[in-house]
Amino acid sequence: MIGLDSNIIDKLNLELALNRIRTDIRSDFILAPHYKLIYEKYGKDLWDKLSTELKSGRFEPSLPKYVRIPKASGLIRPGAILEPMDRLTYQILTDFIAQTIEDNLDRTRVFSNILLKDDPNGEMFIPARNSYNEFKKAVMNYCDSEYTHAIKTDVACFFDTIYQHILINSLRAINCPSEVTRLLEELLLSWRERQSHGIIQGLFPSDLLGNFYLSGLDYQLSFKDFKSFRYVDDIIVFCRSRKECLKAL
Numbered sequence: 001m002i003g004l005d006s007n008i009i010d011k012l013n014l015e016l017a018l019n020r021i022r023t024d025i026r027s028d029f030i031l032a033p034h035y036k037l038i039y040e041k042y043g044k045d046l047w048d049k050l051s052t053e054l055k056s057g058r059f060e061p062s063l064p065k066y067v068r069i070p071k072a073s074g075l076i077r078p079g080a081i082l083e084p085m086d087r088l089t090y091q092i093l094t095d096f097i098a099q100t101i102e103d104n105l106d107r108t109r110v111f112s113n114i115l116l117k118d119d120p121n122g123e124m125f126i127p128a129r130n131s132y133n134e135f136k137k138a139v140m141n142y143c144d145s146e147y148t149h150a151i152k153t154d155v156a157c158f159f160d161t162i163y164q165h166i167l168i169n170s171l172r173a174i175n176c177p178s179e180v181t182r183l184l185e186e187l188l189l190s191w192r193e194r195q196s197h198g199i200i201q202g203l204f205p206s207d208l209l210g211n212f213y214l215s216g217l218d219y220q221l222s223f224k225d226f227k228s229f230r231y232v233d234d235i236i237v238f239c240r241s242r243k244e245c246l247k248a249l
Helices: 014-027 033-041 043-056 084-103 128-143 164-173 178-191 204-213 215-223 242-248
Strands: 065-070 076-081 149-154 227-231 234-239
Touching: 014 033, 014 043, 014 084, 014 204, 033 043, 033 084, 043 084, 084 178, 084 204, 128 227, 149 242, 164 178, 164 204, 164 215, 204 215, 215 227, 234 242
Parallel strands: none
Antiparallel strands: 065 076, 149 234, 227 234
């Protein structure tokens, strides 16, 4: 059982979290209309129960419901939905640290999951088609520059192989509140049945955290003076020679 300091609880934005869940649920991998009804009609009651449990330190996460989703490549990926209290906890906590995360991403390199400044419709991010088009434009611009070679790669089974400890330590390094990161860490561990790798895929909070997870790679490429662009885990590194490509790789 876990809890959260009441000073943090009082600062959490319930309406923003519920709006984002109501939008996010439209693209869930698993159809659960009874959950949708809870968020639409009984969000305040859900929060009253959740905040009481958090303040008393009696909140206990439940296991997600999983389904295996086929991809166009013929491979599969795991999709999941959370129980209503878990999903509200996940969303409202990540909302609280979302702007700090956004402020610590290098937006000259990272084009995915751009946080909206104003979000009345609960969309959380700039539309993916817009940000992906900007990613493609940036790549095309460098195809006509002095760079003659490039590495194009992605991370296999990305969300399923994220190391939670690295993620949490990275959040602490950008000064996210320790109470929030501690609760997030416990949630992620519980949902993976105490395995310390992998986060659930297909939810706004996971999109935010997964995008941030590779910010250490962005920094390393910048520090070593490699020009790179990234869209989630799709990465392109431009180089001036094959030798430089091997060094970057």
